Amino acid sequence: xxxxxxxxxxxxxLAPLAAAFALGAAALPAFAQGELTLYTTREPGLIQPLLSxxxxxxxxxxxxxxxxxxxxxxxxxxxxRSPADVLMTVDVGNLLDLVEGGVxxxxxxxxxxxxxxxxxxxxxxxWFALSMRARVLYAAKDLKLTSxxxxxxxxxxxxxxxxxxxxxxxxNTALIAAMIAHDGEAKTEQWLQGVKANLGRKATGGDRxxxxxxxxxxxxxxxxxxxxxxxxxxxxxxxxARKWGDAIKVIRPTFDNPGSGTHVNISGASVAKHAPQRxxxxxxxxxxVSEPAQRMYAQANYEYPVRKGVPLDPIIGQAIGELKVxxxxxxxxxxxxxxxxxxxxxxxxxx
Amino acid sequence: xxxxxxxxxxxxxxxxxxxxxxxxxxxALGVLAPVLSLAWLAAGSxxxxxxxxxxxxxxxxxxxxxxxxAGVGAMVLVIGTGCxxxxxxxxxxxxxxxxxxxxxPLAMPTYIVAFAYLDLxxxxxxxxxxxxxxxxxxxxxxxxxxxxxxxxxxxxxxxLVLYPYVxxxxxxxxxxxxxxxxxxxxxxxxTRWGAFRRVALPLARPALAVGVSLALLETLNDIGAxxxxxxxxxxxxxxxxxxxxxxxxxxxxxxCAMLAVVVMLVLLEQHGxxxxxxxxxxxxxxxxxxxxxxxxxxxxxxLGWLPVLLGFAAPAAxxxxxxxxxxxxxGGVSAGLVASLANTITLALGVTVAAVLAGLVVxxxxxxxxxxxxxxxWPARLASLGYALPGTVLAIGxxxxxxxxxxxxxxxxxxPGLPLMAAGVVLVAACAIRFLAMPVGxxxxxxxxxxxxxxxxxxxxxxTPLGALRRVHLPLLRPALAASALLxxxxxMKELPATLLLRPANFDTLATWLxxxxxxxxxxxGAIAALAIVVAGLLPVAWLARTQxxxxxxxxxxxxx
Numbered sequence: 001x002x003x004x005x006x007x008x009x010x011x012x013x014l015a016p017l018a019a020a021f022a023l024g025a026a027a028l029p030a031f032a033q034g035e036l037t038l039y040t041t042r043e044p045g046l047i048q049p050l051l052s053x054x055x056x057x058x059x060x061x062x063x064x065x066x067x068x069x070x071x072x073x074x075x076x077x078x079x080x081r082s083p084a085d086v087l088m089t090v091d092v093g094n095l096l097d098l099v100e101g102g103v104x105x106x107x108x109x110x111x112x113x114x115x116x117x118x119x120x121x122x123x124x125x126x127w128f129a130l131s132m133r134a135r136v137l138y139a140a141k142d143l144k145l146t147s148x149x150x151x152x153x154x155x156x157x158x159x160x161x162x163x164x165x166x167x168x169x170x171x172n173t174a175l176i177a178a179m180i181a182h183d184g185e186a187k188t189e190q191w192l193q194g195v196k197a198n199l200g201r202k203a204t205g206g207d208r209x210x211x212x213x214x215x216x217x218x219x220x221x222x223x224x225x226x227x228x229x230x231x232x233x234x235x236x237x238x239x240x241a242r243k244w245g246d247a248i249k250v251i252r253p254t255f256d257n258p259g260s261g262t263h264v265n266i267s268g269a270s271v272a273k274h275a276p277q278r279x280x281x282x283x284x285x286x287x288x289v290s291e292p293a294q295r296m297y298a299q300a301n302y303e304y305p306v307r308k309g310v311p312l313d314p315i316i317g318q319a320i321g322e323l324k325v326x327x328x329x330x331x332x333x334x335x336x337x338x339x340x341x342x343x344x345x346x347x348x349x350x351x
Numbered sequence: 352x353x354x355x356x357x358x359x360x361x362x363x364x365x366x367x368x369x370x371x372x373x374x375x376x377x378x379a380l381g382v383l384a385p386v387l388s389l390a391w392l393a394a395g396s397x398x399x400x401x402x403x404x405x406x407x408x409x410x411x412x413x414x415x416x417x418x419x420x421a422g423v424g425a426m427v428l429v430i431g432t433g434c435x436x437x438x439x440x441x442x443x444x445x446x447x448x449x450x451x452x453x454x455x456p457l458a459m460p461t462y463i464v465a466f467a468y469l470d471l472x473x474x475x476x477x478x479x480x481x482x483x484x485x486x487x488x489x490x491x492x493x494x495x496x497x498x499x500x501x502x503x504x505x506x507x508x509x510x511l512v513l514y515p516y517v518x519x520x521x522x523x524x525x526x527x528x529x530x531x532x533x534x535x536x537x538x539x540x541x542t543r544w545g546a547f548r549r550v551a552l553p554l555a556r557p558a559l560a561v562g563v564s565l566a567l568l569e570t571l572n573d574i575g576a577x578x579x580x581x582x583x584x585x586x587x588x589x590x591x592x593x594x595x596x597x598x599x600x601x602x603x604x605x606x607c608a609m610l611a612v613v614v615m616l617v618l619l620e621q622h623g624x625x626x627x628x629x630x631x632x633x634x635x636x637x638x639x640x641x642x643x644x645x646x647x648x649x650x651x652x653x654l655g656w657l658p659v660l661l662g663f664a665a666p667a668a669x670x671x672x673x674x675x676x677x678x679x680x681x682g683g684v685s686a687g688l689v690a691s692l693a694n695t696i697t698l699a700l701g702v703t704v705a706a707v708l709a710g711l712v713v714x715x716x717x718x719x720x721x722x723x724x725x726x727x728x729w730p731a732r733l734a735s736l737g738y739a740l741p742g743t744v745l746a747i748g749x750x751x752x753x754x755x756x757x758x759x760x761x762x763x764x765x766x767p768g769l770p771l772m773a774a775g776v777v778l779v780a781a782c783a784i785r786f787l788a789m790p791v792g793x794x795x796x797x798x799x800x801x802x803x804x805x806x807x808x809x810x811x812x813x814x815t816p817l818g819a820l821r822r823v824h825l826p827l828l829r830p831a832l833a834a835s836a837l838l839x840x841x842x843x844m845k846e847l848p849a850t851l852l853l854r855p856a857n858f859d860t861l862a863t864w865l866x867x868x869x870x871x872x873x874x875x876x877g878a879i880a881a882l883a884i885v886v887a888g889l890l891p892v893a894w895l896a897r898t899q900x901x902x903x904x905x906x907x908x909x910x911x912x
Contacts, residue, residue: 037856043867063856066867069594070747070852077750081758081769083856097597166578168591202500202581206869216474217491218498236680240475341595345407350583 035061036280040088041071042267047088049300054287060280075103080274085281088130088269091170092330093337095268099126104270107282115289115307119329120266129266129330130288131303134226134323135175136262137251138210143220148253150179150263153223154194162198163210163222167349168341171207171225171265176343177336178263181328182255185339192347203350208232208244215247225265226250230302230316250320261324264304368816375716378709379733382784385748386610386736389603392748396600404588404605412588418502419509419577419584420567426510427566430658431517432559436547437655439525442640443648449655450522451896456662457515457838458888460845460862462575463881465508466869467666469579472499505582509570511662516569517562519834520796524558525551527800530638557799560620561792565738565838568788571613572741574848585609586741599747606744613739617732667885673878684879688864692883695844695860698779702843705783707836709734710790715820718798731795735788742848746781749853753777778853782843789842790835797831798824837896841888861887 040047044066051062063083067074071089075082075098087098098104099122106125113121120129137148153162165172179188196203200219210222211232232245252262269288271281287293294305299313304323312322344350438450456464470476474491488494498504528551536546552559577584585605593602643651678684717731737745757771764770771777801824809819825832847862854863861884868877 045867065854065856066851066859066863068848068851068866069590069743070750073599073747073750074852077754078769078772079754079758081761081767083768083773093597166581168595170595173595201498204500204579204581212473212475217495218474239680243475338596341591342403342407345403345591348407348411350581351411 034059034280035063036085036277036284037063037065037083038086038088038284039065039067039071039075039084039272040086041067041094042088042090046301050288050293050296053293053296054284057287058280058283060283062284072098072101072103075272076101082272082274083276084272085275085277086269086284087272088267090265090267091174092129092266092268093170093174093334095127095266095270096331096334098270103273105273105275105278107271107285109282109286111286112282112289115294117306117308120268120306127268127270128285128289129268129306130285131267131294131297131301132264132306132323132325133267133303134252134262134264134320134325135171135223136226136229136320137221137253138214138224138229138248139221139251140214141247141249143249145221145251148251149256150175150223150253151183151191151256152253153198153221154191156194156198158198158221160198160200161220162195163200163213163219164195164203165205165207165209165224166203167192167344172223173337173340173344174265174333175223175263176340177333178326178328179255180336180339180343181332182257182260185343188340189343189347192343192349196347196349208241211244211248212240215244223253226304226316226320227302229319230313233315233319234302252320252323254324255326259327261326264323264325266306266330267303371712371716371719375713375730375734378713378787379730381780382734382737382787384752385745385784386607386740387748388751389740389744389748390607392600393603393607396598396604398604400592400596400598400601401604404592404601408588408591409585409605412583412585415502415582416571416584416586419505419582420570422502422506423509423513423570424563424567426506427514427517428559428563430510430514431519431562431566432521432552432555434514434655434658435518435521435525436551437651438640439522439638440543440547440640441651442642443651443655445652445656446640449652449659451893452659452663453518453522453655454515454892454896455659455889456512457519457841458885458892459512459663459666460575460847460881460884461509461512461569461573462579462847463670463865463884464512464662464666465505465576465579466881467669468504468508469499471665471669472496500579500581502582505577505580508576508580509573511658513566513569514658514662516565516838517559519838520558520562521555523830523834524555526637528554528638530636533638557796561796564617564620565789565792568613568738571609572739574741574743589741589744602744603748606740610736610739614736617739667882670878670882670885674882677878687859688861688880688883691859691861691864691880692887694858695862695884695887698775698782698850698860699840699843701775701779702782702786702846703836703840705779706786706839707790707832709783709787710794710835711832713787713791714794714798715824717795731791734791737784738786738788740785742785742846743852745785746849746852749777749781749784753780772853773855775855775858778850778855781849781853782846785846785849786839786842789838790832793831793835793838794828797828801827837891840891844888845884 038051044064051064055061065084071087071094075084075087078084087104089095089098104126107128108125112125112128116128120132121127139145152158167173167176176188176192179191183191201213207224207228208231210219210224211228213219214222229245229248229250232241235241235245254260254262269285271278271285275281289307291307291310294307294310297303298305298310298316302313302316304312304316311317434453438446438453472478474495479491479496482496483489483491483494486494532550532554533546536550537543541549571584572586573584574586574590578587578590586609589602589605589609592598592605642648713730713734740748754769754772754777757769757777760766761768761770805823805827806819809823810816814822845862846860847866850860850863851866854860859867861880865877865880865884868880
């Protein structure tokens with residue numbers, strides 16, 4: 001350690017200019033009243049309208065750091081001096097990693113507990129879901145298809161007709177984990193092999209590429225998140241995204257299991273363990289599940305609100321409709337995540 | 352300080368003082384800190400998951416990585432060396448523009464080129480559209496080209512973007528190769544090709560090794576383009592283990608194993624040329640290009656421009672078109688984007704200054720202690736280690752030591768929070784560590800070409816060591832310094848993973864801006880940010896290439912026209 005300290009001192013001597021003129025004092029930490037710091041893996045463009053509304057309402061300025069990978073590691077390394085107040089991420093597994101990594105703290109709030117159903121938050125108040133997204137089927141518009149089970153993706157009739165992003169992506173490992181919980185590991189492995197055999201191209205790219213590749217004739221069906229449908233179908237007439245969105249219809253798949261529903265995942269947030277502005281952090285969470293904010297989640301982001309009684313965006317309502325959410329608890333899905341990731345490797349899904 | 356130490360140095364070189372040596376050792380240790388912290392992480396976990404990795408992940412990932420590296424290596428070597436020799440040895444129309452235009456792909460981040468090509472070659476894109484129209488098909492469901500998302504596609508894209516690393520080092524080397532060596536070879540009966548193959552090429556080997564290893568390390572550590580094109584390399588395996596399986600220790604183990612292999616390969620290459628000495632000509636006359644006529648001239652012209660067209664012009668035109676479409680649909684350039692541009696440039700400048708200064712210190716100290724037994728060249732080798740790690744992995748490794756120091760500093764100064772992190776110093780240090788290999792390698796190579804006798808002369812005329820450095824070496828090092836600075840600046844501008852992880856609040860660069868748009872799935876809006884990265888990278892590439900790469904004593908000679 002002392003060596004590494006020495007060397008930092010050395011680097012410091014070398015980087016005075018860098019330090020001085022690169023970033024300067026412009027970005028000193030925000031410890032003043034009326035501010036809070038948000039670390040998020042959610043794209044700032046998606047949450048910025050919500051944050052602006054929050055600031056307008058409460059006069060609390062939100063400083064954001066948009067982190068991709070390593071949110072947990074950064075907060076852990078920052079330790080007690082971390083400026084982070086709220087940690088926001090997508091996918092229940094990522095959220096639980098933060099809790100297990102010891103960087104969150106419990107929050108008791110009647111507003112949060114009454115707005116968010118019990119299965120969409122940690123029992124101890126360590127994490128809260130803020131919105132939901134469904135993993136749905138995109139299908140070529142003219143396909144005669146009205147219902148679908150996730151298991152059907154492996155049917156031989158879809159050979160070279162299926163498009164999907166990398167199996168190791170959290171959205172897919174969560175789906176595979178849910179499949180393991182429903183059908184068991186052996187059947188899931190067989191299913192994954194079947195889906196791999198049906199791929200029209202490599203399992204890569206993003207969710208919107210599924211729609212694009214359906215229009216491009218590379219495949220007929222694919223699995224992707226629900227909010228992209230809203231984004232694409234709401235794009236300007238004549239734009240590429242609009243053409244892709246118009247080329248597909250959406251089906252809400254279920255599992256081959258009576259009583260099951262469509263697989264959903266969440267975006268959510270926690271209050272950081274060493275939050276310097278804890279009260280403001282709780283205020284932000286409470287704001288995000290309030291009626292107007294949940295309406296924004298639905299209408300600006302095309303997500304499914306966690307709060308009951310908030311209307312869907314009309315485009316989502318028309319193209320996808322109300323969900324029958326799979327009753328499998330999110331924590332159960334998260335438990336099988338590593339198993340799912342290992343299966344993806346085992347069948348060489350992304351190869 | 353003459354003594355036994357000095358007697359082992361090449362004639363004319365005196366050992367540097369403890370200050371230089373100490374500084375260079377500190378810098379080397381600074382680079383080592385994230386590696387040690389990774390090794391510590393790796394040691395903190397069992398090896399249980401290696402059964403799974405060995406059975407299902409590593410064989411194919413290693414094979415993919417090997418094929419990708421071999422393909423990209425062959426491609427950059429052929430394009431880079433070929434083009435460098437073409438513009439050095441032959442004269443043909445547009446050569447004077449081409450010789451710097453060949454550097455332009457440097458301004459393109461690999462992930463942007465991958466994305467641009469996927470769009471250009473997609474069944475819905477312009478290329479296949481025209482082909483379908485010519486062949487009389489009206490739907491991509493009737494006919495389409497094979498998908499780009501393959502190994503071959505990844506090699507194609509990476510090779511086209513990375514060949515300038517080889518071109519640049521090879522061109523600098525060929526430009527300063529003395530013509531009389533080639534003439535001697537010709538007079539001894541070698542053909543032109545033979546003289547190139549048996550004299551020019553072997554002489555350029557250290558430069559080519561530097562260029563190729565830079566390109567290969569970029570390839571190895573690339574996550575954007577290969578993941579996007581569906582090629583599962585070892586680096587992707589590191590990410591999957593860390594992100595999807597939340598097993599940071601396991602990921603650190605793979606990363607450390609990869610690093611060990613890279614270090615071994617680099618040592619092997621150096622071992623392979625341990626007996627070779629690369630002297631420099633004292634009074635040299637540069638190679639004068641041979642004018643080509645007629646078809647040969649136009650053929651050379653077409654051949655030389657092809658990499659520029661494919662590696663730069665096509666993707667850049669695509670970005671310009673997408674930006675135009677976006678702007679004409681009513682979107683504007685937001686204030687955030689302009690702020691990101693300013694952030695990007697200040698960050699890149701800070702990283703460049705830090706890395707070039709550190710590189711100079713290390714290379715200078717190593718030169719003046721190099722051949723002693725007690726202090727081998729290890730500071731220079733260690734200082735280059737940062738480039739052998741993927742950006743995010745390096746940033747993760749740096750987190751603990753850097754923030755530990757930051758907290759210590761804050762405590763002793765009574766400051767709140769983490770001042771170094773909040774001021775972006777940690778980010779600048781991380782990028783400087785990552786790109787330090789370029790100035791260290793470049794300046795070392797540059798210094799190696801300066802005869803020790805010059806220094807002896809300066810010292811005997813009364814210059815201090817520092818005076819000799821300032822008045823003799825620095826002017827002679829100008830091309831090497833400029834080239835290193837250019838490479839660091841352009842790479843820092845494109846840097847994404849470390850910036851994402853280590854930046855202070857409310858600090859966006861063009862790359863993070865673009866990434867945010869891409870993550871949101873709105874690539875179209877990212878096109879303007881991508882174009883801005885390219886344009887901002889273009890200016891230093893063009894400026895430095897024109898003023899520095901065109902050494903006056905080569906191209907200012909009256910060409911026999």
